[in-house]
Amino acid sequence: MTKSKSRTIKVDALARVEGEGALDLHIKDGVIKNIKFRIFEPPRFFEAFLRGRAYSEAPDITARICGICPIAYIMGASQAMEDALGVTVSGPLRDLRRMIYCGEWIESHVLHAAMLHAPDFLGLDDALQIAAADPALVEKALRLKKLGNTILEVIGGRAIHPVNLKVGGFYKAPAKAAVRGLAGELEWGVKASRELVLAFGGFDFPDYNHDYTFVSLHHPDEYAIHEGDIISNRGLDIPVRGFLEHFDEEHVRHSNALHGMMRDGAAYLVGPLARYNNNYKQLSSLAKKTAKAVGLGAVCTNPFQSILVRMIEVIYACEEALRIAESYEEPDSSCVEVTPGRGEGHGCTEAPRGICYHRYRLGDDGRILDARIVPPTAQNQKQIEADLRGIVERNMSLSDDKLKWRCEQAIRNYDPCISCATHFLKLTIKRD
């Protein structure tokens, strides 16, 4: 590798990263000359065409940004509108919101961890081979994912782009029998997700740790999913409305998506690893016990172990959904009444991939004057690039094929939802 030798490798299908993007890596005489992670992102278009629409339309419109995490967009937009219009959603309606969000975590995390990320650790080329190697594991994962979808169907009306959620709550409260009827499968889900954590615990994790700035929501009473203040492991503690004062985005020439950063320009990390490190104490005892069984303590700084953290969050999400399902009573009203008017509101929830921030300004008639949405993958981009740099530096001696593999695996640590509606990632390694 020390010879001055030029090789270019092009891989045009990183099929297991949702969306479209590219990684260009240029190595000269064993030193990284350039590393660029490019993604193409549609939410910016949404911000423009939200202008002039009614406040009540934002949840359903923004839900279309993502087919995997529509709840994150629906709820972030709803809460921002509620903030602007002085509405509080509490009691059973708040519980239902938390429960449907658990469903989204379950389906998103399980698909990523079992079908897309696990094959990397097993040395398999794709999700098909894992079905051949371990059909029972795949059956379990598919049943868990279906459980997540079923929660979305029961509360949200349908699994993809749910239709039953609105600013102030729900169009129709789900029937008691339907919600309570999920309890049996959720009990199975708690056990099954635990078994998956233990199975993945045996993987060989690349030795890479980084001193991340972890940013997540934090709620005083619960492991934050759909509500909370924004905190970091370096002492930041701000209300959601302070987001734009502390975080910024920059245009980088090589990507049409914005790169998120702290106001001082530093990269930060959002997502399962950030939540786990910031809110570990609030996980259930079973989740913590299972984490311990696979060697995880209160702090985890190896991004490759995010596959374990995702599945630990699935245990927690199944337990939370079960707790809510078992005590669910139909509310007197399916929503809180909302009166349209002028205002500015902020909303932020923990999408499966990390915090997703919304801000809207409304005119007197409740129409949107201005919208701002900061999705999780945009926030992680700068950190993804930094991680790739660190990982390539440590693995310089690997052959191009193996290095490419390692980079793909590293990108998948973030489950990057590069843009839900797009396709593939081009990976180019050039060595001079």
Place this chain on the structure above:
Amino acid sequence: MTDKIIGIGNAWRGDDGAGAAVAERLREMGIDAEAQDGDGAELMESWKGCDGAIIIDAAVSGAPPGVVHRFDAAESEIPKRFFRYSSHLFGVAEAVETARLLGRLPKRLIVYGIEGANFNLGSPMSPEVEKAVTETAALIKGELDHA
């Protein structure tokens, strides 16, 4: 005659929307067909309990745009590379082959692939692909009529 018909695609991505457009066309002809966005796991759930299924998706094999491929997936493997343009990570080919491995394949499974050329965000469908959508809907109708 209980074949489930599912068209996969994203109408916002030019030719990617071909499969979903076929489903729409079939519905206009009074034939029950569903549009999905390409989540393979959902696809495997949707044909559960059906004797047969017909799936339509956009394909990229290097053929000219608008070419219609037809695979009997119950008989043999479908070429994975053809369908990498499925909108979601665990796509049609993965779903079909995973289902085969898990013994979850319907008895009859036909997969139509419509060759696309332009998958850009916000692009309209290519005229050749538009034509192929109509053609495929007619082919499927014929297939159902003769079943």
